[in-house]
Amino acid sequence: MQMSIRPFQVAARPLALAALSLAIAGALVAPNAAHASAFQLKENSAKGMGRAYAGSATAGGDVSVVANNPAAMSELDGTYFQADVTAINFSAKFSGSAHDVLGRPISGGNGGDAGTTLPVPALFFATKVNDKLHLGAGFSVPFGFQTEYDRDWIGRYNGIKSKFESLDATLSASYDLTDTFALGVSAIAQRTSAELTSAINFNAIGLQVQQGIQQQVAAGVAQIQAGIAAGQIPPATGAAMIQAAVQQGQASAAGVAALTPQGVDGYARIKGDDWGYGYQVGGFWKLTPNDKLAVNYRSKISHRLTGTGNFTTTPGYQLLLTNPALAGSLPPFANTTGTADFTTPAVLSGSYWHQAEKFGFGIDLAWTKWDVFKELRVKYGNPGQPDTAEEFNWRNSIYASIGGDYYLNDKLTLRAGIAVDTSPTYNAVRDVRVPDSTRKLATVGLGYKASEHFEINASYAHIFVNNAHIDSTSSTGDVISGNYSDYGNLLSLSAIYKF
Numbered sequence: 001m002q003m004s005i006r007p008f009q010v011a012a013r014p015l016a017l018a019a020l021s022l023a024i025a026g027a028l029v030a031p032n033a034a035h036a037s038a039f040q041l042k043e044n045s046a047k048g049m050g051r052a053y054a055g056s057a058t059a060g061g062d063v064s065v066v067a068n069n070p071a072a073m074s075e076l077d078g079t080y081f082q083a084d085v086t087a088i089n090f091s092a093k094f095s096g097s098a099h100d101v102l103g104r105p106i107s108g109g110n111g112g113d114a115g116t117t118l119p120v121p122a123l124f125f126a127t128k129v130n131d132k133l134h135l136g137a138g139f140s141v142p143f144g145f146q147t148e149y150d151r152d153w154i155g156r157y158n159g160i161k162s163k164f165e166s167l168d169a170t171l172s173a174s175y176d177l178t179d180t181f182a183l184g185v186s187a188i189a190q191r192t193s194a195e196l197t198s199a200i201n202f203n204a205i206g207l208q209v210q211q212g213i214q215q216q217v218a219a220g221v222a223q224i225q226a227g228i229a230a231g232q233i234p235p236a237t238g239a240a241m242i243q244a245a246v247q248q249g250q251a252s253a254a255g256v257a258a259l260t261p262q263g264v265d266g267y268a269r270i271k272g273d274d275w276g277y278g279y280q281v282g283g284f285w286k287l288t289p290n291d292k293l294a295v296n297y298r299s300k301i302s303h304r305l306t307g308t309g310n311f312t313t314t315p316g317y318q319l320l321l322t323n324p325a326l327a328g329s330l331p332p333f334a335n336t337t338g339t340a341d342f343t344t345p346a347v348l349s350g351s352y353w354h355q356a357e358k359f360g361f362g363i364d365l366a367w368t369k370w371d372v373f374k375e376l377r378v379k380y381g382n383p384g385q386p387d388t389a390e391e392f393n394w395r396n397s398i399y400a401s402i403g404g405d406y407y408l409n410d411k412l413t414l415r416a417g418i419a420v421d422t423s424p425t426y427n428a429v430r431d432v433r434v435p436d437s438t439r440k441l442a443t444v445g446l447g448y449k450a451s452e453h454f455e456i457n458a459s460y461a462h463i464f465v466n467n468a469h470i471d472s473t474s475s476t477g478d479v480i481s482g483n484y485s486d487y488g489n490l491l492s493l494s495a496i497y498k499f
Contacts, residue, residue, distance in 0.1 A: 039143050039144060039145045039164055039434075040142065040143055040345075040368060041120060041141055041142055041143060041144055042399075043084075043086035043088065043120045043122070043141070043490065043492060044064045044067060044068070044084060044120075044122035044138075044140040044141070044142075045062055045064035045068075045084055045122070045492075045494065046084050046086070046445065046457040046458060046459045046492035046493055046494035047059075047061070047062045047064075047415075047445070047447060047457045047459070047494060047496075048062060048064060048068075049086070049443055049445060049459040049461055049490065049492045050403070050405075050415030050416070050417065050443055050444060050445020050446065050447070050457065050458075050459035051362065051401075051403025051404055051405065051415045051416065051417035051443065051445065052364075052401040052402070052403045052417025052418055052419040052441050052442075052443045052461070053364050053399075053401050053403075053417070053419065054351075054361070054362040054363055054364045054401040054402050054403035054404065054417050054419075055351055055352070055353040055360070055361075055362025055363070055364065055403070055404075056068050056069075056349075056351050056362075056364050057069035057071075057072040057282070057284070057294035057296060057349075057351035058072065058284075058292040058293065058294050058351045058352060058353035058362060059353045059360060059362055059405065060075050060292075060353070060355075061075075061076075061455075061496070062082075062496075063076065063080045063081070063082035063124040063125070063126050063136070063138075063496060064082065064084070064122065064124055064138070064140075065126075065136075066124045066125070066126055066136035066137065066138040066170060066172045066186075067122075067124065067138045067140045067142075067168065067170045067172070067186070068296065068349075069184065069280075069282035069284065069294050069295075069296040069349070069351065070136065070172035070173060070174050070184030070185060070186045070280065070282050070296075071174045071182045071183055071184030071282035071283050071284035071294060071296070072174070072182075072184070072282065072284045072294050073126050073134035073135075073136050073172065073173075073174040073182075073184060074134060074174050074176055074182035074184075074284055075284075075292075076126050076128065076134060077128060078127075078128055078498050078499060079125075079126070079127040079128065079498070079499040080124075080125070080126045080127070080496060080497070080498050080499070081124070081125050081496070081497050081499075082122075082123070082124045082125075082494060082495070082496045082497075083121075083122070083123050083124075083494065083495050084121065084122040084123075084124075084492060084493070084494040085119055085120070085121050085122070085492070085493055085494075086119070086120045086122075086490055086491070086492040086493075087117060087118075087119055087490070087491045087492075088117065088118050088119070088120055088488070088490055089115070089116075089117045089488065089489045089490070089491075090115040090116065090117075090463075090486070090487075090488040090489075091113050091115040091485075091486060091487050091488070092113065092114040092115045092147065092435065092484055092485075092486045093110070093111075093112075093113055093114070093484065093485045093486075094110050094111050094114070094155065094432075094435070094482055094483070094484055095110055095482050095483055095485070096110070096154075096470075096480065096481050096482015096483060097154070097480075097481060097482060098154035098155060098478060098479065098480040098481070099478070099479055100201070100203070100204060100262070100476075100477065100478050100479075101204055101207065101476070101477030101478065102207070104262065106154045106157075106478060106480075107152075107154070107263050108150070108152045108153045108154040108156065109150060109152070109153050109154065110153060110154065110482075111149035111150050111153035111154070111155060112149060112150045112153070114147045114148060114149045115147065115486075115488075116146050116147060116148065118144075118146055120141050120144065121139070121141070122138070122139065122140045122141070123138065123139045123140075124136065124137070124138040124139075124140075125137050125138070126172075131176070132175055132176040133173070133174070133175055133176075134173065134174045134175075135171075135172070135173050136170075136171075136172040136173070136174075137169075137170065137171050137172070138168070138169075138170040138172070139167070139168070139169055139170075140167075140168050140170070141165065141166065141167055141168070142166055142168055142190075142344070143164065143165070143166035143192070143344055144164060144165040144166060145162070145163070145164050145165075146162070146163045146164075147161070147162050147163075148160065148161040148162070149161070151199075154480065155432045155480045156198065156199035156265070157198065157199050157200070157201045157265075157474040157475075157476060157478045158198065158431065158432040158433065158472060158474050158478070158480060159196065159197075159198045159432055159433055160197045160198050160199065161195070161196065161197040162195070162196050162197075162433065163193075163194065163195040163196075164192075164193070164194045164195075165192070165193055165194075166190050166191070166192045166344055167190065167191045167192075168188055168189070168190050169188070169189045169190075170186050170187070170188050170189075171186065171187045172184060172185070172186040172187075173185055173186075174282075174284070179286075180285060180286040180287075181283070181284070181285055181286075182283070182284040183281075183282070183283055183284075184281070184282040184283075184284065185279065185280070185281050185282075186279060186280040186281075186282075187277070187279055188277065188278045188279060188280065188298075188299075188301065189275065189276075189277055190275070190276045190277070190278065190301045190303075190344065191273065191274070191275050192273060192274055192275075192276065192303050192305065192342070192344070193271075193272070193273035194270070194271065194272050194273070194305060194307070195269070195270065195271045196268075196269070196270045197267065197268065197269045197270075198267075198268050199265040199266065199267060199268075200265055200266035200267065200268055200311065200313075200333065200476075201265060201474070201476040201478060202260045202264065202265060202266055202313070202314055202316070202317045203260050203261060203262045203263070203264065204476035204477055204478065205260065205317075205330075205331070205476065206256050206257060206259065206260025206317075206320075207260075209253075209256045209260075209320070209326065209330070210253040210256050210257060212329070213249050213252050213253045213256070214249065214253065216249070217245055217246060217248075217249035220245045221242050221245060221246070224238050224241050224242050224245070225238070225242070256320065258316070259316030259317065259319055259320050260314075260316055260317060260320070261316070264314050264316065265314070266311060266312050266313045266314055266317065266333060267311070267312040268309065268310070268311050268312075268333075269309070269310045269311075270307060270308070270309045270310075270338070271307045271308055272305035272306055272307025272308075272338070272339075272340065273305060273306070273307065274303040274304055274305045274306060275303075276301040276302055276303040276344070277301065278298070278299040278300065278301035278344075279299050280296060280297060280298040280299060281296070281297050282294060282295065282296035282297070283295050283296075290354060290355045290356065291352070291353070291354050291355075292352070292353045292355075293350070293351070293352050294350070294351045294352075295348075295349070295350050295351075296347075296348075296349050296350075296351075297346070297347075297348050297349075298346060298347040298348075298349075299346055300343050300344060300345055300346040300369070300372055301343065301344045302341070302342075302343045303341070303342045303343065303344070304339055304340070304341050304342075305339065305340045305341075305342055306337070306338075306339050307337070307338060307339075308335065308336070308337055308338075309335060309336050309337070309338055310335050311333035311334065311335060313333050317330075317333075336380060336381050336382055337380070337381030338378055338379065338380050338381060339378070339379050340376055340377065340378045340379070341376075341377060342376065343372050343373065345368050345369045345370050345372050345373065346368075346369040346372070347366055347367070347368050347369070348366070348367045348369075349364065349365065349366040349367070350364070350365045350366075351363075351364050352364075358406065358407055359404055359405060359406045359407065360404055360405045361402070361403065361404030361405075362402070362403060362404065363400075363401070363402050364399070364400070364401045364419075365398070365399070365400050366398070366399040366400075367396060367397075367398055367399075368396060368397045368398075368399070368424070369396055370394040370395060370396050370397055370424035371393075371394060371395060371396050371424075373392050373394045373424070374391065374392060374393050374394075375391045375392060375393075376392065391429075392429055393428075393429055394424035394425060394429065395424050395425075395426065396424065397421065397422045397423060397424045398421075398422050399419065399420075399421045399422075400419060400420055400421075401417055401418065401419035401420075401441070402417060402418060402419075403415065403416060403417020403418065403419075403443065404416065404417070405447075410449070411448060411449045411450075412446065412447070412448055412449075413446060413447040413448075413449075414444075414445075414446055415443075415444065415445035415446065415447070415459065416443065416444050416445070417441075417442075417443045418440070418441060418442055418443070419440070419441040419443075420438065420439070420440050420441075421438065421439040421440075421441070422438050423436040423437050423438050423439070424436070425437070425468075427469060427471075430468060430469070430470050430472070431470055431472035432470060432472055432480060435468040435470055435484040435486070436465075436468060437465055437466040437467065437468035437484075437486070438465075438466045439463050439464065439465050439466070439488075440463070440464045441461050441462070441463055441464075442461070442462050442464075443459060443460065443461040443462075444459065444460055445457065445458060445459030445460065445492075446458055446459075452498070453497060453498050453499070454495070454496070454497055454498075455495070455496045455497075455498075456493070456494065456495050456496075457492075457493070457494045457495075457496070458491075458492065458493050458494075459490075459491075459492045460489075460490065460491055460492075461488075461489070461490040461492075462487070462488070462489055462490075463486075463487060463488035463489070463490070464487065465484075465486035465487055465488070467483055467484070467485070468483065468484040468486065469482075469483050469484075470482060470483070470484070
């Protein structure tokens with residue numbers, strides 16, 4: 001009796017699609033942004049970091065307002081150039097366990113420290129055109145991360161290496177509508193790139209093949225039994241046919257099991273990039289000679305990441321693909337193209353600053369509209385492959401900080417601040433890719449005014465991250481459960497020159 005494995009076609013194809021979907025999705029949402037929740041970054045000002053970004057748009061003398069609130073350029077009297085670099089050191093260590101779809105433990109360790117140390121640069125230029133008009137330009141990194149686990153860790157089917165980066169080029173202008181109010185606008189060009197690697201669980205795919213064989217055998221046995229009941233097949237002949245079908249099915253399943261043993265994995269690598277465009281609008285008020293308030297809205301930026309997927313299979317799986325009965329139903333894991341629509345979120349922020357003779361203090365609030373990230377839908381270069389979607393359903397997040405400056409003398413300024421940053425993830429949606437949780441920051445900094453034209457700043461921040469629990473299932477049914485212990489250290493330096 002020649003057996004076909006057509007029932008597996010329905011089960012097998014979604015596995016291939018889910019694997020590619022997971023890869024592209026993971027490349028977009030992997031964890032370990034240094035400062036803000038999820039993969040959002042605020043590291044574009046050493047001066048601002050010293051006070052936990054309190055008064056980020058209102059404290060004055062900070063050219064990063066080109067990207068943070070263009071209206072605040074109204075306070076920059078002259079032509080400025082500012083260069084910042086922040087060293088981001090973030091640690092993420094997992095402890096827990098993992099098992100496959102049958103409940104068997106997955107071999108491997110806990111992945112080591114998935115964090116890394118990376119530099120984040122920022123450059124800004126601003127000039128006063130006349131008494132009312134200011135222009136500026138900037139380069140910054142508003143979103144980014146890089147994380148990498150040991151290649152053989154227990155969560156390798158969820159992810160191994162992940163890298164994501166959005167680079168912004170910003171052109172800004174501000175105009176003083178009155179002596180106490182300025183309006184600013186920015187045009188933003190954003191290039192987003194992503195890379196992800198992960199293991200492919202061919203044993204789980206082999207289990208799906210075996211289930212398809214079992215279903216086919218059961219269907220064949222049912223047909224034979226119906227023929228016996230209808231008198232179309234003699235009972236003795238029918239019994240022999242049933243025995244032969246069961247034996248052939250068992251032999252086929254055993255062959256598939258031998259070719260797809262547990263722990264013999266494939267490997268996937270996905271890369272993609274895209275340009276997107278957005279804007280921001282800001283307002284800046286001088287409430288009193290000593291009090292300033294600023295509000296800014298940054299738009300969401302939509303991307304269609306276009307990339308390639310490269311897959312490494314195993315010799316056993318390649319042998320399965322040569323079986324004519326299986327070749328049409330098994331996912332081939334051939335190199336292909338894919339696209340995924342992705343949106344970086346809108347941000348609404350407010351900044352307040354009070355200035356006194358020997359000190360200044362401020363407050364910042366920011367609301368990030370992460371609920372735009374409900375799902376990631378992947379479309380494939382092969383028109384025969386239907387769309388797949390990964391659901392995320394993130395929540396909006398809030399960042400709040402308070403901090404200030406103390407002017408030790410005409411040249412030296414001391415800074416300090418604290419902040420809290422809520423996470424868009426929560427237990428129901430948190431996974432290995434984004435083991436994020438609420439963060440608290442403590443920062444210190446100093447500024448030194450070397451001359452009327454030149455100023456340098458240095459700041460340090462420590463990030464305390466709440467315990468992040470995950471209980472996540474991969475596209476091939478592998479379950480990983482446990483907790484993350486995360487923390488971060490930031491060191492930022494800047495130089496400001498006024499012409």
